[in-house]
Amino acid sequence: RKEVEQDPGPFNVPEGATVAFNCTYSNSASQSFFWYRQDCRKEPKLLMSVYSSGNEDGRFTAQLNRASQYISLLIRDSKLSDSATYLCVVRGPGNQFYFGTGTSLTVIP
């Protein structure tokens, strides 16, 4: 079983829509959680960390559910510039980082 699993999509949404991605992780002892964004043919960049209490950064909201072992990312009022691949990242107990294969988002005008 993979350490981190994501729905690859693609998600095609109109501008202004709200879209949510989920990600599940297998190791209950995982300690840190992140969402990274990767544009086509570019390197991944940190979008936001995910805290136990949930956190928000502008139009982006991240949630963590330890009981069900999943994290989520909600994007409100989607912009064309949000089109990218979103990578779920989990840090395991041994300090290893596990990346999901990514969820592709295309925001359509």
Added chain:
Amino acid sequence: DAGVIQSPRHEVTEMGQEVTLRCKPISGHDYLFWYRQTMMRGLELLIYFNNNVPIDDSGMPEDRFSAKMPNASFSTLKIQPSEPRDSAVYFCASSFGGYQETQYFGPGTRLLVL
């Protein structure tokens, strides 16, 4: 800051040849990570260093792969001999403090082994 620097940006080689990828982490960062990204397997951690010492190389696919970090500002990932299945994008990333801290990725090296 220049960010993480990788070279070369693109590499095309023939099967059996030696390939050396280079990385310069962000100054002051004490962790360095090597990743490989393919469409099928996504982003995989190959090895990471802390203060120039390899900590976990369990992601290195086989003995053909080796990595070194002779000093805090330079690391190499070597594939010898290369095979077509090694074709991928190889990313180097660095961070300060390791876990819970942002990893900054370099632009990647796109490797094609013919």
